[in-house]
Amino acid sequence: MHTTRRVLVAVLPYPLVCAAVAGAYRSFRDRLPHPMATHIGSGNKADGFDDPGAFLFxxxxxLLALGVVFAFLTWLTRSAPGPQQRGVAATGGGVAVVLGWIVVGIIRANAEVGVDGDAATVSLPGWQAGLGFAAAAVYGVLGWMLAGRDEIPAPAGERAPAGAARLPLAASESASWTRVVGGRAQLGVGAMMLATAVFVGLVAGWPGGLICLGxxxxxxxxxxxxxxxxxxGITVTPAALPWPRLNVPLERIEEATHRPxxxxxxxxxxxxRAHPGISGIVLRSGDALSARLTTGSEFVVTVDDAATAAALLNTLADRERSIGGKV
Known part of the structure; x- marks a missing residue:
């Protein structure tokens, strides 16, 4: 792994972009209107204003907060197989480039109006944001190459052991099991993307912000x-919504167990996640429901009390097979 190099790929643009933003502000501060335009809305018209010093701060x-976040995420994925860490590093650097490009563009556009001008007349052509995203894409490609490649390790495929537990049920009884599980990593990255969307929307317009929002x-x-x-079988849905829904039918489950x-x-x-021989939904590390499928592959879901779910699935699968595939 090339963790140190990849952290640098993710982080190095941030101090450079901060220096560019500070340099642009220093060069044009005597020409900036008070307050200055900080957001260009629909119709390429300024509709948000603030003190120049506050905008710089x-x-x-x-930018510095995002640099810390992407440095941490790059380090956190140091044990990930395949391209995950490279992607995080390249994306982190690209975010710095596009945000810095837009902020500098906002400062220059205000300077063109002048200190005695009307900030409401400030405009920023859409192609400026387009160039920012293009520059970010170029850095993303370069960062991907500079991050280096590594071997994709085989997944740790601990298979479900033979003779997995069953949950006693009478022939006339039915049962179901359900649990809610959450993950902090997705919540943290999602919150960061929402914050980025708001920032991009405020300084460059909501079309760009909607991309991050998506x-x-x-x-x-x-x-x-x-x-x-x-x-x-096994059904996974968002905790607060009925869709999207992922289902592994009972007839596809050969045997279920739990494992770390x-x-x-x-x-x-x-x-x-999906890798050769194994797929599943993993919101955290820890105990997981593991289903050995009739295709020979494994499906896993990290969740509490996975042993009870596995025992119930084995009982229901036995019943399914014993009555000719009818439940």
């Missing part, structure tokens, strides 16, 4: 899921 604070909202919505085990799962080592991260 907030901009630098957000990444942040699903992460926040899916940071808590409900896991159910019953005659339908390390999110990074075994599946390379959090969320829905």
């Amino acid at each position: 907030v901009s630098l604070g957000v 990444f942040g909202v699903p992460l926040v919505v899916l940071c808590r899921v409900r896991v159910s085990a019953d005659r339908r 799962v390390n999110a990074l080592r075994d599946l390379g991260g959090w969320g829905y």
Whole structure:
């Protein structure tokens, strides 16, 4: 692994961008209107205003905070197989580039109006934001290459042991099991993306903010899921919504058990994960419901009390097979 190099790929643009923002402010501060335009809304018209010094302080604070966040995320994914850590590092640097580009563009646009000008007349052409995203994409590609490649380790596939437990049920009895599980990693990244969306929306317009919002909202919505085990098999849905729904039917489950799962080592991260021979929903490391499927692959879900869910699924699967596939 090249963790040190990748942390640098993620973090190095942030102090450089902060220096560029501070340099632009120092060069143009005598020409900035008071208050200055800090947001360009629909129709390319300024609709948000603030003191120039406050704008500089907030901009630098957000950039430095994001640098710390991406440094931590890059370090956190040091044990992840495959391209996960490289992607986090390249994305982190790209975010710095696009935000810095937009902030400098806002400062220059205000300077063109002049200290005695009307900040309401400040405009920022859409192509400026487009160039910012293009520059971020270029850095992302370069960062990906500079981060270096590594071997993708085989997943730690501890298979369900033979003779897994059963939950006693009479022939006429039915039962279901459900638990809610959450993950802090998704919530943290989602919250960061939402904060970035607000910042981009305020300084560059909401079209750019909506892009970040499109990444942040699903992460926040899916940071808590409900896991159910019953005659339908394994079902996973967001805790607060009925959709999207993931279901592994009972007839596809050969045997179920529980085992410890390390999110990074075994599946390379959090969320829905898929690797050769193993897939699943991993919101945290720890105990997981593990289903050995009829295809020979394994499906896992990290959740509390996984042993009870596994025992129930084994009983229901036995009943399914004993009565010719009808529940």
